[in-house]
Amino acid sequence: MATMTTEVLVIGSGAGGAVTAARLAEAGRQVTVVEEGPWVDPDRHEPFSLDEMVAKYRHRGLQGALGSPAIAYAEGRCVGGSTEINSGLYHRLPDYLAEDWRTAYDIEDFGAEPLARYAAQVEEELGVSRLPTAPPPSSAALERGATKLGWRNVEFARVFRYDEAGRGTKQTMSRTMVPRAVAAGADVIPDCRVLRLDRKAGRVTGARCERTHPDGGRELLHIAADHVVVCAGAIHTPALLQRSGIRRNIGNGLKMHPTVKIAARFTHPVDHGDVPMHRVTEFDPYLTIGGSASRRGHIAMALAEASPDIVEPMESWENISVYYAAIRSHGAGRVRAIPGLRAPLVTYKLTEADMSRLAQGLVHLGEVLLAAGAVELYPSVVGGPVARDLDDLGRWWDRTTRANTNLMTVHLFSTVRMGNDRSRTGADSYGRVWDHDNLYVNDGSLLPGASGVNPQAAIMAIATRNCEHFLATI
Amino acid sequence: MNPTNPTAVVTGASGWLGQNLVRHLATERERVRCLVPDTDAAAPLELISPVIETVVGDVRDPATVDRLFADVGAASVFHVAAVIHPRRSTREFFDVNVGGTQMVLDRARRAGSSRVVHVSSNSPFGANPTPADRFTEDSPYNPYMGYGQSKREAELMVKQANDRGDVPTTIVRAPWFYGPYQPSRQSQFFTAIRKGRFPLVGDGQQQRSMVYTDNLVRGLLCAERTEAAAGKAYWVADAQPYTLADILSTVRDALAAEGFDVADRRPPRIPRAASVLAEKVDAALQSRGRYVQAVHVFGEMKDTIACDVSRARAELGYEPAVSLFEGMRASIRWCRDHGERI
Numbered sequence: 001m002a003t004m005t006t007e008v009l010v011i012g013s014g015a016g017g018a019v020t021a022a023r024l025a026e027a028g029r030q031v032t033v034v035e036e037g038p039w040v041d042p043d044r045h046e047p048f049s050l051d052e053m054v055a056k057y058r059h060r061g062l063q064g065a066l067g068s069p070a071i072a073y074a075e076g077r078c079v080g081g082s083t084e085i086n087s088g089l090y091h092r093l094p095d096y097l098a099e100d101w102r103t104a105y106d107i108e109d110f111g112a113e114p115l116a117r118y119a120a121q122v123e124e125e126l127g128v129s130r131l132p133t134a135p136p137p138s139s140a141a142l143e144r145g146a147t148k149l150g151w152r153n154v155e156f157a158r159v160f161r162y163d164e165a166g167r168g169t170k171q172t173m174s175r176t177m178v179p180r181a182v183a184a185g186a187d188v189i190p191d192c193r194v195l196r197l198d199r200k201a202g203r204v205t206g207a208r209c210e211r212t213h214p215d216g217g218r219e220l221l222h223i224a225a226d227h228v229v230v231c232a233g234a235i236h237t238p239a240l241l242q243r244s245g246i247r248r249n250i251g252n253g254l255k256m257h258p259t260v261k262i263a264a265r266f267t268h269p270v271d272h273g274d275v276p277m278h279r280v281t282e283f284d285p286y287l288t289i290g291g292s293a294s295r296r297g298h299i300a301m302a303l304a305e306a307s308p309d310i311v312e313p314m315e316s317w318e319n320i321s322v323y324y325a326a327i328r329s330h331g332a333g334r335v336r337a338i339p340g341l342r343a344p345l346v347t348y349k350l351t352e353a354d355m356s357r358l359a360q361g362l363v364h365l366g367e368v369l370l371a372a373g374a375v376e377l378y379p380s381v382v383g384g385p386v387a388r389d390l391d392d393l394g395r396w397w398d399r400t401t402r403a404n405t406n407l408m409t410v411h412l413f414s415t416v417r418m419g420n421d422r423s424r425t426g427a428d429s430y431g432r433v434w435d436h437d438n439l440y441v442n443d444g445s446l447l448p449g450a451s452g453v454n455p456q457a458a459i460m461a462i463a464t465r466n467c468e469h470f471l472a473t474i
Numbered sequence: 475m476n477p478t479n480p481t482a483v484v485t486g487a488s489g490w491l492g493q494n495l496v497r498h499l500a501t502e503r504e505r506v507r508c509l510v511p512d513t514d515a516a517a518p519l520e521l522i523s524p525v526i527e528t529v530v531g532d533v534r535d536p537a538t539v540d541r542l543f544a545d546v547g548a549a550s551v552f553h554v555a556a557v558i559h560p561r562r563s564t565r566e567f568f569d570v571n572v573g574g575t576q577m578v579l580d581r582a583r584r585a586g587s588s589r590v591v592h593v594s595s596n597s598p599f600g601a602n603p604t605p606a607d608r609f610t611e612d613s614p615y616n617p618y619m620g621y622g623q624s625k626r627e628a629e630l631m632v633k634q635a636n637d638r639g640d641v642p643t644t645i646v647r648a649p650w651f652y653g654p655y656q657p658s659r660q661s662q663f664f665t666a667i668r669k670g671r672f673p674l675v676g677d678g679q680q681q682r683s684m685v686y687t688d689n690l691v692r693g694l695l696c697a698e699r700t701e702a703a704a705g706k707a708y709w710v711a712d713a714q715p716y717t718l719a720d721i722l723s724t725v726r727d728a729l730a731a732e733g734f735d736v737a738d739r740r741p742p743r744i745p746r747a748a749s750v751l752a753e754k755v756d757a758a759l760q761s762r763g764r765y766v767q768a769v770h771v772f773g774e775m776k777d778t779i780a781c782d783v784s785r786a787r788a789e790l791g792y793e794p795a796v797s798l799f800e801g802m803r804a805s806i807r808w809c810r811d812h813g814e815r816i
Binding site for chain 1: 568
């Protein structure tokens with residue numbers, strides 16, 4: 001077995017891990033980052049393409065949380081994590097949530113004001129901006145429909161930088177924080193999966209990893225570390241901790257944004273290279289309406305969720321774009337590592353209120369798309385009738401059942417909640433895992449609830465805050 | 475006090491409270507647009523007065539609610555429709571009480587409604603922590619089961635619609651009501667008391683606020699017309715809460731006064747623990763989406779659910795004119811006159 005030694009071992013290189021690595025390396029700490037997925041040149045794959053899904057997604061994007069109904073979820077599995085594959089939409093954590101979480105979980109030095117400070121720092125560093133030009137047709141449709149109905153809507157900022165010609169580049173971790181960490185001396189080891197952590201008397205001594213070489217050969221690698229920061233996301237962080245024997249308040253209380261979709265056909269071609277940046281915020285904080293990636297493959301998948309007969313609508317796929325409604329869910333789920341299996345068992349239980357809210361979201365999404373001029377709506381509900389006018393939408397309420405509804409999510413949280421209330425948290429107010437001196441979590445697992453908006457901004461701000469605390473105390 | 479709005483929109487118009495409200499509005503408005511769930515419910519309302527117009531459909535359905543608000547302009551809206559005892563699953567609470575309320579708020583905003591009066595409940599507040607406690611407008615939310623959760627969410631949306639400038643709204647929180655146009659479950663209640671079979675849970679000293687439907691209609695109209703009530707919520711009930719033992723004996727007196735034979739026996743006593751158990755069973759059923767009305771009602775019998783109406787009196791000029799005895803007599807007469815067996 002190969003061995004190496006480092007001061008700080010960061011497991012995972014997404015929004016949490018890359019920020020952690022850059023902050024600590026730039027403060028002079030010796031940092032090693034291990035990433036289960038490959039290191040992919042961010043310019044190599046067409047964004048949102050099938051190639052990209054194969055290269056950067058865990059299980060090629062096909063994973064599910066079991067329950068009634070099951071919920072498909074997607075995670076990045078590459079250097080940069082989900083920041084490489086998401087839409088780059090950037091939204092600070094709503095102030096009221098920061099305050100709610102601070103009181104509900106007794107989180108020290110947390111709240112709207114301190115988080116705003118860290119968010120401002122991240123925005124300055126990454127570049128967060130709105131479009132310099134008119135929005136693409138798929139996004140303009142949402143704005144047009146919402147404006148017609150008098151619904152609040154907003155163009156979200158994105159972690160994008162634009163060149164003089166107006167061409168935008170998403171500021172993924174592999175373009176920003178990972179190179180910064182490397183420049184400050186951090187080692188990044190891709191294709192390296194952590195099997196378990198070694199522990200001794202309330203301390204973690206290192207990690208046992210399995211490294212895959214370009215020729216496909218595998219070797220075991222032991223990395224001894226003074227400090228270990230787990231940033232593997234809300235599914236794999238708790239799974240790794242459980243595999244390492246750490247179970248108290250780990251992997252329970254999984255939160256997400258369950259999402260329904262509609263493939264909407266317009267009378268004109270829509271763009272397919274980008275994700276709409278407009279959002280309908282009329283129904284905040286209960287549900288959000290926006291646009292999804294709409295490559296040809298996404299459109300085929302979305303159509304198939306309404307009906308297996310997709311040949312005819314696919315003939316006009318260039319006129320179709322996919323939109324979604326995501327809810328704040330009352331339900332919760334669990335992550336359980338299963339001995340012998342690489343992937344943990346993920347379950348999620350939706351409440352009756354959740355199912356109702358999803359139906360409501362589908363109906364409102366239908367309203368805004370019809371107002372935008374869509375002529376045919378294919379909901380992600382099996383046999384959900386294709387809607388052509390407002391009279392059809394009401395029928396979706398009773399069709400949106402547990403048996404018929406196809407759900408997905410890209411936002412996962414809360415499996416190692418942070419706070420001083422030990423009875424309900426897996427880590428302290430700064431992400432140190434309870435009963436361990438030198439083991440930390442610093443990713444979306446720490447958020448005690450669903451963020452209601454794209455969580456990348458919140459994860460990066462909280463990761464920055466926790467690194468500052470680490471550097472000040474250790 | 476605003477002048478009387480000539481146009482009113484009423485959801486849930488064919489329900490128990492809806493019928494009382496619509497009959498009152500028909501005497502003083504030029505146009506009363508009513509949402510009813512089916513054509514059978516529409517005809518009897520249209521017979522009341524030519525000012526009544528009905529729209530048949532589902533409050534969750536955008537096309538239906540569009541028709542409800544078509545060409546009514548700056549109407550007063552009384553959002554009365556809600557599910558209290560779902561027929562199939564607890565999902566209906568959320569579909570109708572939350573989803574339907576959102577739909578009504580959205581169309582009221584677009585139509586430029588002058589006021590939405592939203593009928594709420596005691597259920598977002600649970601039970602009083604002590605027998606002497608009274609719910610006020612400052613009491614914290616503590617929703618009771620699925621219905622309470624759905625009505626709480628509806629209240630939050632109604633308040634938000636006002637506060638962000640969509641449409642002026644006022645919430646009226648009504649407890650258990652009684653009065654004419656009642657569903658048949660209410661005549662079963664009278665029958666059980668007449669025969670001395672209606673049980674008393676515990677010592678019968680737990681208190682209940684109740685509201686006579688006509689008192690409640692007056693409260694809704696006060697809420698509609700009081701300019702300063704926008705963005706606020708009010709408890710509207712009879713002047714004082716009653717003990718359950720009082721309610722039973724008053725109904726017995728009212729039945730006797732209306733000429734019914736009332737069995738001369740003490741009501742059966744059921745230990746409080748049985749009601750506590752029923753609440754647990756209800757919670758377990760509801761967590762699986764199931765609802766059994768008898769279990770739900772029995773589980774609530776042990777508690778004091780009492781409110782203080784002084785703010786409605788002071789700010790809305792609300793006066794509960796009808797007492798429990800008179801109101802129960804009117805209610806019993808209505809049952810008898812409409813062929814209900816008591």
